[in-house]
Amino acid sequence: MGGTGIHNPADLTEVLANIAANNVLLAVIQATTADTNADLEVVDANVDAIRAITDAEAILEETGGELTTDGTLQTIYVNNAPAGVWAPRWFGMDFANQTVTETVRIIVSYREAPAGPWVVDDRETIVGIPVSAGIWVQLKENRYGLLITVEKTVGTNRAYDWTILYEV
Amino acid sequence: MAVLYDNIGYNREILLDLPFREGIGVVTHDVAKPHHVMTMEDPGGGSFVWTSLDNGLMVMEFVTIGGGATDGVHLNSIAANTGDLNFTSGDYSIAGWTKWGAGTNQSEIIIGRYGTNLDGWDCYYNAVSSSLSHRHHHSSLAPNFNSSCFSAGWVPGVWKFFSISRLGASLYPLHYRNAVPLAMSYEATGMLDPDTCNRDLVVGCRNSKDANWYTGLMWRPRVWGRALSQEEWSQIFQHERGWFGV
Numbered sequence: 001m002g003g004t005g006i007h008n009p010a011d012l013t014e015v016l017a018n019i020a021a022n023n024v025l026l027a028v029i030q031a032t033t034a035d036t037n038a039d040l041e042v043v044d045a046n047v048d049a050i051r052a053i054t055d056a057e058a059i060l061e062e063t064g065g066e067l068t069t070d071g072t073l074q075t076i077y078v079n080n081a082p083a084g085v086w087a088p089r090w091f092g093m094d095f096a097n098q099t100v101t102e103t104v105r106i107i108v109s110y111r112e113a114p115a116g117p118w119v120v121d122d123r124e125t126i127v128g129i130p131v132s133a134g135i136w137v138q139l140k141e142n143r144y145g146l147l148i149t150v151e152k153t154v155g156t157n158r159a160y161d162w163t164i165l166y167e168v
Numbered sequence: 169m170a171v172l173y174d175n176i177g178y179n180r181e182i183l184l185d186l187p188f189r190e191g192i193g194v195v196t197h198d199v200a201k202p203h204h205v206m207t208m209e210d211p212g213g214g215s216f217v218w219t220s221l222d223n224g225l226m227v228m229e230f231v232t233i234g235g236g237a238t239d240g241v242h243l244n245s246i247a248a249n250t251g252d253l254n255f256t257s258g259d260y261s262i263a264g265w266t267k268w269g270a271g272t273n274q275s276e277i278i279i280g281r282y283g284t285n286l287d288g289w290d291c292y293y294n295a296v297s298s299s300l301s302h303r304h305h306h307s308s309l310a311p312n313f314n315s316s317c318f319s320a321g322w323v324p325g326v327w328k329f330f331s332i333s334r335l336g337a338s339l340y341p342l343h344y345r346n347a348v349p350l351a352m353s354y355e356a357t358g359m360l361d362p363d364t365c366n367r368d369l370v371v372g373c374r375n376s377k378d379a380n381w382y383t384g385l386m387w388r389p390r391v392w393g394r395a396l397s398q399e400e401w402s403q404i405f406q407h408e409r410g411w412f413g414v
Contacts, residue, residue: 055407055410057169057170057171058170058171059170059171059172059173059176060170060171060172060173061173061187061199062173062199063197063198063199063203064197064203065197065203065205066205075193075195077197078190078191078192078193078195079189079190079191080190080191080192080193080218080226081191081192081218081220081224081226082189082224083223083224083225083226084224087170145191167170168187168189
C-alpha cells in the first residue's frame with residue numbers, strides 16, 4: 001500500500017496554538033501557586049506565633065494534702081526554683097480540727113533574687129478556734145520562689161487539710 | 169486568663185501527676201485530683217538530686233550507686249492511698265519524660281504497683297536490650313504468672329517521652345516514643361488482666377524496694393485511668409518537647 005514519500009498532510013496549526021495557550025495558562029497557574037506558597041509561609045509564621053502564645057498560656061494547677069503539726073517549723077509547700085515568672089494565687093487551710101488550746105502560724109516567704117534568701121512577706125497567726133474554719137492567704141506573682149511554712153507554737157499537734165492554687 | 173488544668177483534654181481522668189515543682193527537700197506533690205501522698209525514700213546509698221535544666225525546668229535525678237539493697241532511691245505511695253491505681257480489666261495509661269542511664273541494674277523500674285508474679289502492673293527499662301518492658305502479674309492464672317510486652321530502641325542518655333496505652337478490652341497495649349507508635353513484641357497469650365493488687369505504688373525501684381533501681385533523670389511521671397489516644401500523646405509531646413530540645 002502507499003508509495004514512498006507519501007505523508008499524511010495533517011494540519012497542526014490549531015494544536016500548536018492550543019499548546020501555546022496552555023503554556024500561558026500553565027505559567028499563570030505556576031505564578032498563582034508561587035503566590036499561594038508565599039501566602040502559606042506567612043500563615044505558617046502566624047501559626048507559629050499563635051502557638052508560641054498558646055504554649056506560654058498559664059495553666060491553673062492545684063495541689064494539696066494533709067499536714068499534721070509537730071511543733072517545729074514545717075514546710076507545707078515550696079517552689080524553690082520556678083522555671084520563670086509564675087503566679088501562685090491562693091493558699092488555704094482547714095482549721096476545723098483546731099481547738100481553743102492551739103496556736104498555729106502560717107508564714108509566707110518569697111525569694112527576690114536567684115538562689116537568694118527567703119524573705120518573709122506575710123505571717124498569719126491563728127489562735128484558738130477561728131471564726132471561719134477556712135483560712136485563705138492570697139499569694140503574689142514571683143520569679144524566684146515561694147515557701148509556705150506552718151508552725152504550731154502552742155497546744156496539741158493536729159491534722160490540717162491544705163490546698164494551693166497557682167498558674168504555671 | 170489561665171487554662172484550667174482539668175479542662176485540658178489530655179488531663180481528663182488523670183490520676184497521678186508529679187511535675188517535681190518543689191525543687192528542694194524531701195517532699196513532692198501530686199497535682200492530679202486524687203492528691204496521692206508521695207514520700208521520697210532513700211534507704212542509704214543513692215540520692216535524689218533536684219536538677220534544674222538550662223531552661224529552668226526542674227527535674228528529678230535518681231542517683232544509684234549499684235545494685236545492692238540500699239543503692240538507690242524511690243518514690244512511694246502506700247497501698248491504702250493508691251487504690252485508684254489498682255488496674256485489673258480496665259483501661260489505663262502511663263507516661264513521663266525520662267533520660268535514663270544504663271547502670272549496674274539490668275532492669276530499671278520506672279513505675280509500678282505490683283507484686284512480682286502475683287498481681288498488679290509495672291514497666292521498666294532493660295539496660296541490656298535498651299527496651300521498655302511492661303508487665304501484668306497474675307498468680308491466679310498459674311502456671312502463667314505474668315504476661316509482658318516490650319518495645320525496642322530506648323537508648324539511654326537521651327530525653328524521651330515514653331507513653332503506654334492499655335485498652336482493657338485488648339490484650340495488646342501500645343507503646344509510644346515521643347508520641348510515635350512503636351513496633352511491639354507480645355507473648356503468645358498477649359497481656360492478660362493483672363490480678364487485683366493491694367500494694368504500694370513505687371517509682372524508681374522494684375516492688376520489694378531493694379533492687380532494680382532507676383538511674384537518671386525523670387520528669388512528670390503520670391498515670392491515667394483511661395487509654396489515651398495517639399493524638400493525645402502527640403498533644404502532650406508537642407506541648408512539652410521544647411523543654412527537652414527534642
